[in-house]
Amino acid sequence: MKDGSQSEIEVEPGANVMRTAVDAGLPGIFAECGGACMCATCHVYVDQDSVQAFPPVGEVEEEMLECTVAERLPVSRLSCQLVVPEGVATVVVRVPDAQT
Amino acid sequence: MSVLESTQQAREGGLPAPGVPVSDLDPYSADVLIDPYPYYEMLRELGPVVWLEKYGVYAVARYDQVKQVLSEADKFGSSAGIGLTNFHTEEPWRKPSIILEVDVPDHTRTRKVFTRILSPKALNALRERFEREAEKLVTALIEKGECDAVADFAHAFPIKVFADAVGVPAEGREHLLPYGDMVFNAFGPVNDRFRECLTKLGPSSEWIAHACRRDVLTKDGFGAQLYAAADAGEITEEEAGMLVRTMLSAGLDTTIFTLSNAMASLGRHPDQWAILRDEPSRSRAVLEEVLRYDPTFQSFYRTTTRAVELAGVPIGAEQKILVFIAAGNRDPRHWANPDTFDVRRQATGNVAFGTGIHGCAGQMIARLEGEILLRVLATRVDSLELLGEPEVHFNNTVRGYSRMPMRITPRVAAS
Numbered sequence: 479m480k481d482g483s484q485s486e487i488e489v490e491p492g493a494n495v496m497r498t499a500v501d502a503g504l505p506g507i508f509a510e511c512g513g514a515c516m517c518a519t520c521h522v523y524v525d526q527d528s529v530q531a532f533p534p535v536g537e538v539e540e541e542m543l544e545c546t547v548a549e550r551l552p553v554s555r556l557s558c559q560l561v562v563p564e565g566v567a568t569v570v571v572r573v574p575d576a577q578t
Numbered sequence: 579m580s581v582l583e584s585t586q587q588a589r590e591g592g593l594p595a596p597g598v599p600v601s602d603l604d605p606y607s608a609d610v611l612i613d614p615y616p617y618y619e620m621l622r623e624l625g626p627v628v629w630l631e632k633y634g635v636y637a638v639a640r641y642d643q644v645k646q647v648l649s650e651a652d653k654f655g656s657s658a659g660i661g662l663t664n665f666h667t668e669e670p671w672r673k674p675s676i677i678l679e680v681d682v683p684d685h686t687r688t689r690k691v692f693t694r695i696l697s698p699k700a701l702n703a704l705r706e707r708f709e710r711e712a713e714k715l716v717t718a719l720i721e722k723g724e725c726d727a728v729a730d731f732a733h734a735f736p737i738k739v740f741a742d743a744v745g746v747p748a749e750g751r752e753h754l755l756p757y758g759d760m761v762f763n764a765f766g767p768v769n770d771r772f773r774e775c776l777t778k779l780g781p782s783s784e785w786i787a788h789a790c791r792r793d794v795l796t797k798d799g800f801g802a803q804l805y806a807a808a809d810a811g812e813i814t815e816e817e818a819g820m821l822v823r824t825m826l827s828a829g830l831d832t833t834i835f836t837l838s839n840a841m842a843s844l845g846r847h848p849d850q851w852a853i854l855r856d857e858p859s860r861s862r863a864v865l866e867e868v869l870r871y872d873p874t875f876q877s878f879y880r881t882t883t884r885a886v887e888l889a890g891v892p893i894g895a896e897q898k899i900l901v902f903i904a905a906g907n908r909d910p911r912h913w914a915n916p917d918t919f920d921v922r923r924q925a926t927g928n929v930a931f932g933t934g935i936h937g938c939a940g941q942m943i944a945r946l947e948g949e950i951l952l953r954v955l956a957t958r959v960d961s962l963e964l965l966g967e968p969e970v971h972f973n974n975t976v977r978g979y980s981r982m983p984m985r986i987t988p989r990v991a992a993s
Contacts, residue, residue, distance in 0.1 A: 512926065542698075
C-alpha cells in the first residue's frame with residue numbers, strides 16, 4: 479500500500495487480481511472501467527518474485543500501460559489483466575502512489 | 579411476414595430448463611420503457627436466471643450474473659449479434675459490426691486499434707477543446723434562462739465535440755441521431771418501433787456512408803487515425819470505414835442520453851445537485867452515479883457458444899441471454915440503497931459500460947465529456963428546475979429523454 483502497510487487476501491487460482499482487490503475494498507486500486515482494459519487505473523507493480531507467474535503483457539494492456547499516472551516500471555501490470563495462476567502460493571503486488 | 583419476423587416467431591417455441599422461473603414480461607413494451615426499474619426488481623427476485631417466454635430467451639438481472647455473462651466471453655459470445663436476432667441462423671438488418679458483433683480473435687485486432695485511439699493518453703489532448711466548448715454552451719444556456727435540457731445541453735455538446743473529434747463534416751449532423759436510434763432499436767425485436775425507424779432511415783444512412791469516407795473526414799480526427807491504421811496494415815481500408823461508422827453510431831446517442839439522464843436526475847434531486855454545485859470537482863463521481871442509477875444502455879444480449887451452466891441452470895448452445903445491465907446496477911445484493919440517487923456513493927464497478935473484453939471502448943471519452951460539462955455547469959449555475967415531466971424517448975435498448983423543459987438560474991457573481 480502507498481502508506482507502507484500490507485494486506486493479505488486469500489485467493490483461489492483463476493481469480494482476477496483487480497476484482498479480488500476491489501471486492502476486498504483495498505484502497506489504491508481504482509479500476510474506473512471495471513475491467514475492460516480502457517482506463518489504466520488498476521495499475522500495480524508486481525513483485526520480482528511473482529513476475530514469472532503471469533503471462534507477458536498483452537497488446538491492449540501495453541497500450542494502456544502507457545497511460546498510467548504513476549511511473550511505469552518494468553514490473554508494471556494492469557491488475558484487471560492478471561489471473562492468479564494454478565500452483566502459485568503467493569502473489570505480491572505493490573500499489574502505486576496514484577491511479578488518477 | 580419478413581424472413582426476420584418468421585424466424586423470430588419460430589424461436590418463440592423454445593422451452594426453458596426445468597425449474598427456471600418463467601416471466602411473461604415484455605421488456606420492450608411502452609410501460610416498461612417509461613419506468614423499467616420496478617420490473618427489473620421483479621425479475622431479480624424471481625431468480626438468478628429467468629426465462630422470458632414472449633421471446634424465448636433467458637434473462638439475467640442480478641449484478642453477479644450480469645457481470646459473469648459479460649466477463650466470460652468465451653462461453654457467452656457476441657458474434658451471433660448482441661440483439662435478439664441470432665446472426666448464425668437469422669439475417670442481420672445490416673452488415674454486422676466488426677468490433678461489437680465479433681468474438682476472439684477477430685475482436686482482438688479491431689479492439690486494439692480502438693483502444694489506442696480512445697485511450698486516456700490520447701484523450702488528454704482533447705480536454706482543453708472540450709472545456710472551451712463547455713464554457714460556450716453553458717454561457718448560451720444561462721442567457722436563455724429557460725431551455726430544453728435535451729436539445730440545448732445534452733444534445734448540443736456531443737454533437738459538437740464528439741463529431742468534431744471524429745472529424746465528420748459540420749453539415750448534416752442531424753442525420754447522426756436517427757442512425758444511432760436505428761442501431762439501438764435493432765438490438766430488440768422486430769416491433770413497430772423498429773419498423774418505423776427503418777422506414778425513415780434512408781437519407782441518414784446515405785449521409786453516414788458519405789461521412790465515413792477517407793476524403794470527407796478531417797485530417798486529424800479519430801476517423802483519419804482509423805484510416806492511418808489501415809495504411810499501417812493493421813486493418814483493411816473497408817474495415818477502417820466500418821469502424822468510423824461504429825464510432826458514430828455508438829458514440830453519440832449514448833452520450834447524449836447519458837447527459838439527459840444526468841439532467842433529469844439532478845433536476846429531480848435538488849439536494850444532490852447542491853452537492854455538485856458546492857463541489858464542482860465531484861463531477862466525475864456524480865456522472866458515475868448517473869451511469870449506475872439510470873444508465874443509457876438498459877440491456878443487450880449474449881449468445882451461448884456451447885452448452886454451459888449459469889447459476890446452476892444448464893443452457894444449450896446458440897441460446898440468447900438478455901443481460902439487463904441497468905438491473906444489475908440496482909441489485910441490492912451488491913449496492914446499498916440501490917434505488918437512491920446518491921452522488922457521494924462509490925459508484926465505480928457499475929456495469930453501465932459493460933465489462934470485460936467488450937466493455938465500451940468509448941467509455942473514457944464519454945466520461946471526459948460528462949465530467950467537463952457537468953463541472954462547468956456546476957461552476958456557473960446556482961439551480962436547475964424542471965418545468966414539467968421530462969419526455970421519455972422510446973427505444974428498444976437505450977434510455978433517455980427527448981424533451982426536458984428546465985429553468986437555469988446562474989450563480990450571482992461575487993461583487
